Amino acid sequence: MSFLGRFAPSPTGLLHVGNARTALLNFLHMKSIGGDFLLRIDNTDSTRSKQEYIGNIKSDLQWLNINWKFEFSQSDRTSRYDEIFNQLLAEGKIYPCFETPEELQIKSSLMLKMKKPPIYDRASLKLSTEEIDILLNSGKKPHYRFLLDRVTETWNDGVHNDISIDLSHTSDPVLKRTNGQYTYMLPSTIDDLDYKITHIIRGDDHIVNTAIQIQIIRAILRDASIPIFSHVPLMLFKEGKKLSKRNTDISLEQIRNKYSQDPMVLSSYLALLGSTNNIKYHSSLEDIATKFNLNNCSVATPVFDINKIVQLNTYSIRQLDDIAINRLLSPNLEITPEYWNTIRNNISNIQEVREWWYIFTEQITIPNNIISTINKDIIDNAVLFLPNSFSPQDIKKWSTQILSNSMSCSPRDVFKNLRLSLTGLDYGPELTTICSFLTHDKVKNRLMYVIDKLSKII
DSSP, X not given: OOXXXXXXXXXXXXXXXXXXXXXXXXXXXXXXXXXXXXXXXXXXXXXXXXXXXXXXXXXXXXXXXXXXXXXXXXXXXXXXXXXXXXXXXXXXXXXXXXXXHHHHHHHHHHHHHTTSOOOOOOGGGXXXXXXXXXXXXXXXXOEEEEOOOOSEEEEXXXXXXXXXXXXXXXXXXXXXXXXXXBOSHHHHHHHHHHTTOOEEEEEGGGHHHHHHHHHHHHHHOTTOOOOEEEEEOOOEXXXXXXXXXXXXXXXXXXXXXXXXXXXXXXXXXXXXTTBSSOOOOOSOHHHHHHXXXXXXXXXXXXXXXXXXXXXXXXXXXXXXXXXXXXHHHTTTOOOOHHHHHHHGGGOSSHHHHHXXXXXXXXXXXXXXXXXXXXXXXXXXXXXXXXXXXXXXXXXXXXXXXXXXXXXXXXXXXXXXXXXXXXXXXXXXXXXXXXXXXXXHHHHHHHHHHHHHHHHHHO
16 A cells, blocks of 8 residues: 655645654655655645745755655646535535525524524524525625534544544534635645545644544545555644744744754654664765654653753764865855864854854954953963964963963953953864964954953953
């Protein structure tokens, strides 16, 4: 038997990390069981779907190294949806409804006041053919609902095991809006049937939708095979907020630009988040797929922590050699092996590689708020006793001379002030390494620059 999974994003915004996790889980699951994977663009909502977002989604997936056997857009399959819609309408499994949103809201409020579930009362189902024709001829535009069989639907879920949903407390779902556009429900079900999708992994906010879609599948084709559904808990921020396309801070574009240019950092984190496996860096999706097992997915809510991305990125970038780093930096910068070995243990992202290159090779400017914290006495003595070379022994002797001739300072003060004067930062490589890379003349020039600025401030 062949297996086929899918990822079906709506192009109404940038892909965020929650979407990426869904795509990864579907892709990795197919990889782990020898199946194929397709990309479906859910763009039936023409008012919100944008072509630019389709391009962004594909670029983001390709950046994650997710590839697909084939793709299609729902906007190209409207005639097929019309065919099935008309079939179900003729069979009485879909019916027109004429209530306005305001009327439906009033009905819902009344049901709640009576302490009843606010489900649709099927008033339009009682309309005769003649009454429907009169309403249509008067220009009244209906929406269309699927007639649910109000029973309990049960299936074996890939994450939650046995799930039972009682549809007696669920409104008949709207399949087509008054503007003629299909909602998510019918096109998605038709596509899964037509393309013989065998496995679907999605958020557990779709559990009730799955019960409904099982009924729609049987209404279309009674003996159809039901896909194996797996519902994973939705991710939350550390603060407990839900992920949203409106929050661009967690879009893949933002992750790539601000936190990590290595796609396997994000993939390693998202693929293992919410599972019983330890989160660690993997060098390829193939490596993750060999160990991937949907049974390891937890039903507990996973929490997205950007600090974990930073930690994984720090680990991954420090494993790279200078050739790999230059590939990430190209075409604007090419660094030397000596430079990379100097800074690699102090780097947590690719931008810091550029920043340190600037510090070592260009004339830096140190802001006055940092200059004002530097002890001029220490720097005066640093120039006075400046050695010609910077071996560990030279640095030790130099710092001792500075300490002996400066007022009220500790060894820590000496090193901190030298580091600030030479780099503008209070962290980084060892002082021996910094001075050796800068060389004697550049060290002296930077110390003199600080003395000059301190003189003007004082």
